[in-house]
Amino acid sequence: MTYSPRWPPGTPGRTRRRAVERVLADRLEVALARPAAQQPDWPDPDRARAVVRGLAAGEPLVTPAETRRLLDRLGAVARGEALLLQSGDCAETFADTTEPHLRANLGLLRRMALVLTHAAGLPVVTVARAAGQYAKPRSAAVGADGLPAYRGDIINSGEPDRAARTPDPERMARAHQHAREAMAVVRRLARGDLADAQALHEENRRFVSTAPGGLRHTARVAEIGRGLRFMTGVGAPAPRLGEIWTSHEALLLDYERTLLWIDTEGPEPALSSGLAHFLWIGERTRAPDGAHLAFAELLTNPVGVKIGPGTTPEQAVEYVRRLDPHGVPGRLTLISRMGHDRVREVLPPIVEKVTASGRQVIWQCDPMHGNSRTTASGHKTRRYEDILDEITGFLEVHRALGTHPGGLHLEATGEDVTECTGGPSGLSEADLPARYRTACDPRLNAEQSMGLALTVAELFAAGTTRGTEAPR
Ligand SMILES: O=C[C@H](O)[C@H](O)COP(=O)(O)O
Numbered sequence: 139m140t141y142s143p144r145w146p147p148g149t150p151g152r153t154r155r156r157a158v159e160r161v162l163a164d165r166l167e168v169a170l171a172r173p174a175a176q177q178p179d180w181p182d183p184d185r186a187r188a189v190v191r192g193l194a195a196g197e198p199l200v201t202p203a204e205t206r207r208l209l210d211r212l213g214a215v216a217r218g219e220a221l222l223l224q225s226g227d228c229a230e231t232f233a234d235t236t237e238p239h240l241r242a243n244l245g246l247l248r249r250m251a252l253v254l255t256h257a258a259g260l261p262v263v264t265v266a267r268a269a270g271q272y273a274k275p276r277s278a279a280v281g282a283d284g285l286p287a288y289r290g291d292i293i294n295s296g297e298p299d300r301a302a303r304t305p306d307p308e309r310m311a312r313a314h315q316h317a318r319e320a321m322a323v324v325r326r327l328a329r330g331d332l333a334d335a336q337a338l339h340e341e342n343r344r345f346v347s348t349a350p351g352g353l354r355h356t357a358r359v360a361e362i363g364r365g366l367r368f369m370t371g372v373g374a375p376a377p378r379l380g381e382i383w384t385s386h387e388a389l390l391l392d393y394e395r396t397l398l399w400i401d402t403e404g405p406e407p408a409l410s411s412g413l414a415h416f417l418w419i420g421e422r423t424r425a426p427d428g429a430h431l432a433f434a435e436l437l438t439n440p441v442g443v444k445i446g447p448g449t450t451p452e453q454a455v456e457y458v459r460r461l462d463p464h465g466v467p468g469r470l471t472l473i474s475r476m477g478h479d480r481v482r483e484v485l486p487p488i489v490e491k492v493t494a495s496g497r498q499v500i501w502q503c504d505p506m507h508g509n510s511r512t513t514a515s516g517h518k519t520r521r522y523e524d525i526l527d528e529i530t531g532f533l534e535v536h537r538a539l540g541t542h543p544g545g546l547h548l549e550a551t552g553e554d555v556t557e558c559t560g561g562p563s564g565l566s567e568a569d570l571p572a573r574y575r576t577a578c579d580p581r582l583n584a585e586q587s588m589g590l591a592l593t594v595a596e597l598f599a600a601g602t603t604r605g606t607e608a609p610r
């Protein structure tokens with residue numbers, strides 16, 4: 139039995155509980171019996187089942203009350219009253235479950251959010267790709283090295299060795315332990331110094347005064363500083379930023395099926411993931427008849443679906459119909475990752491058709507995943523200019539259609555890596571090997587991310603037109 143859902147305090151008596159549990163267990167089994175793409179072949183399925191059973195008896199990381207609070211915040215994004223900024227590693231690794239790494243990534247998320255809040259004049263909901271982003275979908279089962287592809291630390295090891303690449307179910311238990319540790323750090327930092335707007339601003343000030351290309355953003359950062367001083371001047375309490383929410387791709391279903399709550403707040407009892415506040419379904423697992431979508435349908439958490447250039451407007455409307463059946467603003471985020479060269483052509487009919495359906499979804503731009511390429515040296519990379527161009531195209535589409543460009547979804551780290559080219563320091567392909575550390579896809583580094591946030595702030599503030607020269 140891998141299903142032992144948690145009940146929030148104050149829920150009905152035993153007989154009623156049993157009946158509800160049975161109904162939801164049946165729904166879960168039906169959903170998970172559908173075809174599931176991108177799942178590992180565990181060499182010892184009995185062992186895998188035992189690990190899943192053990193996990194199901196563990197501690198959830200988040201509560202339904204928290205995910206409902208996030209849903210409420212995301213409702214404001216869907217209505218055009220706030221923005222959503224989501225960012226973090228492509229693939230979290232066990233080795234990087236450290237306070238310095240999480241602090242670097244979350245601090246960057248907050249610093250970008252501060253700049254966007256100022257430019258858009260709207261609150262920014264900050265969601266970290268953290269405390270669970272351990273599974274990766276892959277294009278091919280076998281990597282360039284001829285070995286089984288690395289699928290994330292929750293499944294196998296990236297070490298170039300056949301035994302290390304063999305899926306190991308014990309890794310799910312390790313992943314849960316790492317997620318718990320990461321979650322504790324996220325909570326501590328979100329309440330602690332990463333809530334301090336003045337301290338974050340000081341870091342941004344250092345960025346514009348020292349980083350190449352920072353100078354052109356001096357005026358905006360100075361204006362943020364004046365705003366903060368004004369608040370102190372009028373005796374307002376020192377501004378503190380709110381929660382940091384956690385998210386990951388709901389990919390590995392053996393993991394995702396554990397630690398479910400029964401959420402009793404909605405029209406009828408339903409399941410709520412205790413593993414993260416926000417979950418998304420990836421481009422490779424969004425098949426309408428697949429297990430991932432069916433699983434997401436059962437949850438009350440806010441959810442996202444990545445939509446690539448092959449998405450039809452009809453498919454998008456079907457995601458909306460199935461994942462937001464009650465029309466709750468903030469429940470569904472459509473994360474477009476079209477590629478900079480396709481976004482202006484593919485996104486408009488999708489937005490038009492979904493808008494015509496009368497539902498308020500969040501439109502979020504992932505400018506990373508449609509813009510990957512491999513260099514002659516074999517480094518998977520992305521060009522900063524392409525990333526910026528996809529965001530520009532996304533903003534143009536929403537401006538033209540009068541819809542709200544809800545936010546950004548980035549793979550970015552606060553560390554000084556060399557994985558994407560371009561940006562303020564003009565990193566070239568020759569620079570990539572110096573600090574190429576990602577476990578999977580290339581991330582923006584701190585300087586590139588801040589350059590991007592400040593440039594996007596300009597686009598937000600000024601409006602944007604096709605052919606905007608991509609500034610560095
Ligand atoms: O991070 C996302 C995916 O896992 C990744 O883009 C797939 O990469 P691949 O094409 O190298 O397998």
Ligand SMILES: C=C(OP(=O)(O)O)C(=O)O
Binds near residue numbers: 228421422444504507
């Ligand atoms: C795999 C990812 O994205 P996509 O599904 O859009 O390729 C990701 O965001 O990690």
